[in-house]
Amino acid sequence: MTAPDRASPLPAVVRSGAIAWARRNLFKNVTDTIVTLVFAPVLLFALWRAARYVFITGRWTIVRENLKLFVVGRYPADDVWYVAMGLIVFATLAGLIAGTVHARAAAAAENPHTPGVAERVRDLAGRLWAGLVAVLLMLALAKTVTPWLVALAALAAGVVARMIGARLGPRALVPVLVTTVVVSGVMVWVLTIPVGWDEWGGLMLTMFLAVVSIGLCFPIGVVAALGRRSKLPIIRAISTGYIELFRGVPLFVLLLMANVALGFFLPPSWPLPSTVVRAIVVFTLFTSAYVAEIVRGGLQSLPRGQTEAGQALGMSPPRVTLFIVLPQALRNVIPALVGQFISLFKDTVLAGAAMGLLDILSVAEAITQQEQFRGQQLIAETLAFVALVFWAGSYTMSNESQRLEKKLGVGER
């Protein structure tokens, strides 16, 4: 470093980007400087401790040994290829949807911008880095090469399907969505061939509970929201009662109750529903109350003129709701719905605690009692792994929903 040249006509700050940046952002005035000087050592110490834990002191053998339990629970080892097949199928479906959605967006845009491969990869990595880190970490912990092959196959299937989807064009979206629902249903049935879903566990069970519940609670939530906005007093009272009752009570107590008492609400002659079904019933009833409130917000944000214009065209009330009001209202609340999905994704761990399902968090607790790991205080390591998986999933989804919010221009019109 040389001393700044005092004779130079240029101000000295411009020379060094880093120093100018530090001046502006860390040492602007006396208070800022004090805050920086106090905080920097604390943060550095925390970072150093975290890094030391991850790379040196953490005993990660327990996670490595139990990776299969974390991912698929007690699914029989000989039948894990069912899960691998399912993964590839779901990747294909996701790719198809992504492709057709993209084609739709491109068709709607005035001057479509087609990015190159490098740009596309950079864009995806920037958006999905947290999820990628979690997946790569799990693959790095794997003891055999098979998970790598499965991951690569799923990736390849997804990429190819996306290209096909983009070729199919914007009009294919509805058929693709219908296909997705049908194929997913068939796939879930195929996955129950080796063992029923009460024997599922780990991340697989978590995803299954979250996706099925969100799919079921969406129509109920929309109906309840429409009911609450209805002009008919009894319908409004029933919808409001349903929504407020479920929003005022804790999910965990509902799950506990469903676990011991759901059988009481069915006729004695009926067979008891399985644990997974009970969990899904509770998640659906509970989350649909929240979805209803979100959708109601979307309905309220719509100007009255939209309904009136529909009526002026001579459309019947159901047609106005279905073709004019709902599409616009739902478009406005997509980010909030994603937020609700994230909550549900995180709340699935409650099913493990309340009903004894072997979800990923229960695995983290249970494996510390294995013979080779007992009494070693390894709960911190297993919890850290579970926390990373959930964090990566929720963070990626919330980032994507913020991006969607910007893209849809919610609240800008």
Next chain:
Amino acid sequence: MTDASTAVRTRPPLWRDVRALSWAYQLAVLGGVLALLFWLYRNVQATSDQIGIPVGFDFLDQPSAFTIPGNSLRTSQPVSDALWQGLGNTIRVSFVGIVLATILGTLIGIARLSSNWLLSTAARLYVEVLRNLPLLVIIFVTYSAIVLPVFPPIEDAWIVGDLAVFSNRGNGLPWFEGSGWAVIGVALLAAAGAWASARWRRSVSDRTGELARTGAWAIPAFFVVAVALWLAFGLEITLPERQGRIISGGIGVGPEYLALLLALSLYTASHIAEIVRASIQSVHRGQNEAASALALSGFQRMWYVVLPQAMRIAIPPVGNQYANLMKNSSLGAVISYFELTTVTRTTVGNGSPAVPAFLLALAIYLVVSLVISAFVNLANRRMRLVER
């Protein structure tokens, strides 16, 4: 063809009259819902009869047959007493949690907007990490990775003077002799005294224009009233003491309570921080600039100009977070903190009928939620912008 006047008077046939149809439709839906509820009720009755469990709330008078660590419940006391104590524990953790989460969340929300890069990044990191983890994971971490390892075993507990005992089996702090009701009564009366003095200061300020300084009056007023009542009623303080493997006297603060409190406050603070940030950002920039032009300091700008306006926007969503925190306290059951859910679960395990017991717990949670939202609505109405 009929002429116009008769067309107005004749009503359409019943099956095409919109009003009649809408009522028929509503009654049909109502009938369906009532039939469903009745069907569920009948099923509960039939199943209970078959198993031989009585339906109804008689179990509330049966002896509870369990004790609650840190509470005075005896096994001979009825289940209803156990539920009251459980509710008390729920409120104890929720109230303190709400206070802590509000303070922490507001500070972090403000830090998020700091011009200091280090501070805003640290706050952002906090929010992004905590908000995206399941609360249950956070509870397990605070319990088994923070609270249990930090405190020593009971054999070599830290004893601070004669005032406090800390160990991983429980912590004892000085507390008042006698029932909690006396303490709550004194606290309420002291709060009323503080409120009255603040109100008086405000009216003086309105009349004369001198500074209100409500804080400088209300806080001492609280303590003056509290000490006066304390002396008048002769409340006594008990000190905790270690006796073998248990701590007696004082107020017990178990590791479960601390872990749950910590987890609830940290988690809710991350949500409140985001609300506070968004509310501050939605205050018009001109407000801040005008305050700058009046030469207010950074703290004054925030405290007197920006925060009061941000609060108006923040109150409803923050109120939701308060209700969420209270409902989330039911997760104390996973670390055996005896709040309402754990008590219900225990009494069901002891043979109380499951359906009424859980319905009662749900109803209590619903009532507490409604009370919280009533307070929030009250605050909202008082803070609302009065427009002409």
